[in-house]
Amino acid sequence: MANIEMDGKALSVPDGSTVIDAADAAGIYIPRFCYHKKLSVAANCRMCLVEVEKAPKLLPACATPVMEGMKVQTRSPKALAAQKAVMEFMLINHPLDCPICDQGGECQLQDLAVGYGKGGSRYQEEKRVVLNKNIGPLISTDMTRCIHCTRCVRFGQEIGGIMEMGQIGRGEHSEITPFLGHAVSSELSGNMIDLCPVGALTSKPFRYKARSWELKHTASVAPHDSLGSNIEIHSKNGTVLRVVPRENEEINQCWLSDRDRFAYEGLAAKDRLRRPMIKQNDVWRECDWQYALDFAVHALQALKEKHGAQQVGALATPQATVEELFLLQKVMRGMGSDNVDFRLRQSDFSADAGLQGAPWLGMAVAEVSKLDSVLLVGTNLRADHPLLALRLRQAAKHGARVSLLNPLDDDLFMPLAAKAIVSPAAMAETLDQVRRVLAGETVSGDAQKIAANLQQGESKAVLLGNLAQHHPQFSELHSLAQQIAAACGAKLGFLGESANSVGGYLAGALPAAGGLNAGAMLNNAPKATILLGVEPEGDTYNPAQAMAALRSADLVVALSAYKSPTLLKSADVLLPIAPFSETSGTFVSTEGRVQSFAAAVKPLGEARPAWKVLRVLGNLLALDGFDYDSSEQVRDVALTGAVSVKLNNTLKTLKPLSKVTHGALQRVGDVSAYHADAIVRRATSLQTSHAAANNARMNGALLSSLGLCEGVLIKVSQGEGSAELKAARDDKLPDACVRVAAGSAATATLGGLFDEIKVERA
């Protein structure tokens, strides 16, 4: 600790901190622009100049380390004069167009100009104008407003892992710009909006929608991945207008992924379901709640009478709240059925019997930044878990060894210590090689390197991503990862796929007594099936099969926020429910953190929170125990006892490695980031930002052996289903693999994510 004096106050501050850190800790505000606690120090704005005793010049507080006995004056006449002078320089070329600037009301420049600026300007010359840049559909630019703080530039270099903005030109002619003619495409790009202290970078979807002070702020939790990122929903007149991060150092820090930030546009999609609907004689018509519920209840009861309770089942999206998942399983169990599941994209359930708790991250999110060595198995990390990728990048920066065993090799923007890029069919075999090395056998190649990296360091983890969890040999991958983790003293963890991938387990929304799991129900649907927030074409392992299964059911009651075309084809009753922004509820994140949130706005039209719909359904079905007054009551029943004891990644019984047979070509079916769930699939700006994703990728060898070239239209087919896509070349893909991302309408007709696939010229 160093003892210093600031503005006459005696302070004791940690060694190595800067004057600005010390001031912040002591509640003394030093004006600043370029400084940001998560970025490197640039000291270029000069706003934070302070007077330090014995220093010949004023010093920038952000870049000046404290020293024992230092005496700092942050508001002495000299310091104030300098701060005011810098403010004047900031403003001379600034357009001062606050009345038409979206940043107005939440602009650091505006705020500080009130304190340090003058009423009029001494600058009477022509002002600089900077040609504007188009950097894509997410970020709106007004580069004349830029104050050259380089926060956006440093963000790319230091946090995003890819430098997408830079400064060109010199002096007054210098400009912040993306690579000439390029848009920014990082999955974290929206953070530059928050970082930009002025209105140079603002949200494009939010542009001119509202003034910041008109917005109602509601604390909430992001539903698009399992991290539980804390967000604030900003709404006006009952409409969600934007989402911004809510700082939580243990989870998302001050960051947010673009998916969590911009997916809200999907909440106002044109095909939102506003009224209940029923299908009679193949014709859909709107009706009131009473009618729809009566219809559904009667049909459910009749089918149960006729075929027995085992022909009743329910499927839910893992994005549903704990309350909804709990009540759904309660309805099922009340009806005498154990057929309930939320693991829609899982294909191998054979480990279920060995599970001893809910699979989870195996550690706190914050620990990820501190890992020394980690093996990632089967993950499209940046797309599926953007902020965990950011944490791992931080770890890698501090020397962590990151290894990857994957069927795809997208750049993670961090150095990899070792990697094995193999076909899905070879993943378990390769992982077994790693296990064998750790058991003392000699194996050459990538597995050897991965094992060697896992043997180093203190804090280690083996993490299974979405691709591993969807994999047809998931239980084998799980078993092998468990043995590897045990052998090298690593933690075993799962990168949960969705907001309630852990919560679903805790709510009991999966079979417990021999009932049908999601795989079984989506293969052969119960005669009466309830869907909660499920879009079979985008949310399941095998969309073609799922749609066929649902179409063959006698009754499908779909609780949905959207009037999805596939639901219109397969369902019989559509009940409009509220998405997360319109209901209270709870998510349990991948680290086991229980986070409840309130509704930000009222449900649209006649939509109702699903927990209320399920409560009524339970009552109408004359089931016991559906008299909840609030979602909090439901939660308290659903999550009794400590969560931590219910989390467990260890299988009681290990699954031995099997011999796999597979067709000539295997699909690598990752789920594209912006098609992961029903809301984000409808987020128009995100969709345009990554419009090109719909293609079939394969390596050059495969392309030429098939007589294809890049860009041609090809027909890919799986079983009955086929799709026409553009062929694209990606030499990083393993042999005999065709990467076709799932989730979008273009690939909704296809089959299993990792099943055989055929390719021919269209």
Added chain:
Amino acid sequence: MANEVIFHSIHLPESWKLENYLKTGGYDALKKVIAEKIPAEEIIAQVKTSALRGRGGAGFPTGLKWSFMPRQFPGDKYVVCNTDEGEPGTFKDKDIVRFNPHQLIEGMIIAGYTLGATAGYNYIHGEIFECYERFEAALDEARAANLLGKNILGSGWDFDIHAHHGYGAYVCGEETALLESIEGKKGQPRFKPPFPASFGLYGKPTTINNTETLASIPYIVKHGGQKFLELGKPNNGGTKIFSVSGHVNKPGNYEIGMGTPFKDLLEMAGGVRDGHKLKAVIPGGSSVPVVPAEIMMDLTMDYDSIAKAGSMLGAGSVIVMDETVCMVKALERLSYFYFEESCGQCTPCREGTGWLYRVVQRIEHGEGRQEDLDLLDSVAGNIMGRTICALGDAAAMPVQGMLKHYRDEFEYHSKHKKCMVSGV
């Protein structure tokens, strides 16, 4: 006496060739260092005795700078020579490289030896490409003669020098911008601390000196610090090359002892051009305050004397102006330079240099207002001392100097919308 240290062999034809440099005792100093295994501490002590001060402009004592280098630090360390010479009025370093590159190379090798460096770099201004080529040729000669490279003169010590040419940005002469530029990045000054001695080129301990500074080293090693000191005056050791330009009959580089009266230097340069009289002198390059003739004629050419007169010796670039010069026009040109050369990184310099230039330009073009003079002074003052590097100061000082001594001309311009000197 002239040309005693740097240009001692300039009278020889092809003085830049190794054989000619060797004929005048070239590389004797290096050979002595190697043969006698002179300890680094002793060389630094000699440099301190010599009162050699940095010839790049700031006049920082070289011996002291060398003593900051953590020579025991394991791993790579560098010596970097600054031949970026981009300030208006300076043109000495290019002549050193052109006429006596080996003395610079010898100085750099001795510096490398003294500072425990593993390699040296010479950053050469982009607009003097022929100097870059000549320096490369000299490096080849030195390598072929085993004066440079592996196992220098059989000593078992390896040291090589790399030439690097810039693209002509003035700011790349600032030592940390220069390092960034060598690293392949945009030439923008770094915030200091950390100083190059602890975090320099590629993050390694680095010592940066001006061309003339390093080219003075062989003399000091060969003849001792005391002898060098005596060529000049106390605290201002050695000879200095003065680049005299402007309204003189014989503009050019003059290497003379520090402390020589300005009068004598002016005479060497052939005096003010015929039929005219001296109005003012910018004694140290475009960044330093102007000094009126009557003050200048009483000064000696050394750091301390010029500083006492409120200006700076800088890089010894003497810009002579006769009575035909309009100071408003002169300042317009100077301010334009700094406006164009600001790197744009920090606010006061990026915004302030443009402001200064535009106001001066307005005054020059008959659109001045009375309040402009105070405004200029205040804007310059607001830049001073508040920027990341000294380019901001370099832009502000000429403005303040001009207003201090020639305010009447600016007032006349503003009031009468015409020039006091030319009348139009």
